[in-house]
Amino acid sequence: MTRPSRDEQFRAFVDARGSSLIRCAFLLTRDHHLAEDLVQSVLTKVALRWWRLGSPDHADAYARKAIYREYVSWWRVSRNREIPVDATPERDGESFVDSSIHKMALDDALAKLAPRQRAVILLRFYEDRDVEQAAAILGCSAGTVKSQTHSALAKLRDLCADLVELDANGGIR
Incomplete structure (x- = not known):
């Protein structure tokens, strides 16, 4: 063979x-x-x-x-x-399922994060990487990953508090 x-x-x-x-x-x-x-x-x-x-x-x-x-x-x-724009354009009056509306709102909130913050959130919570793995992938220190995660989660709390519940350790529930 x-x-x-x-x-x-x-x-x-x-x-x-x-x-x-x-x-x-x-x-x-x-x-x-x-x-x-x-x-x-x-x-x-x-x-x-x-x-x-x-x-x-x-x-x-x-x-x-x-x-x-x-x-x-x-x-x-x-x-x-x-x-940059101040607000996203209004969506036409289509009827969406609640989960779709929540997903779009979360997507919009993620779009408002800085690129490194978005990358950290995706690595940590979408790909379920730990701090050290995310730091290695991004080529930065673990402390940078932690601070970027903290800042990103704080911004997500502000942008879509009614959609995302974040626990004390920064995990998304």
């Missing part, structure tokens, strides 16, 4: 983990096209380093770390081109 080539291994990795990486990128960017661009940029880096990564698990960890770092980098470059 022949061993798969590196190209075949990379293709198998993209097939297996690509949609998960795009979901992660979408939660950061809140835009499908930007998420796809972000993942494509990161997968280019993964492909160039594939021979050094050794295994799909290492490649996945590298790709996720690269997504968060690349996103923060993109935000730094583009933040001066965005025009």
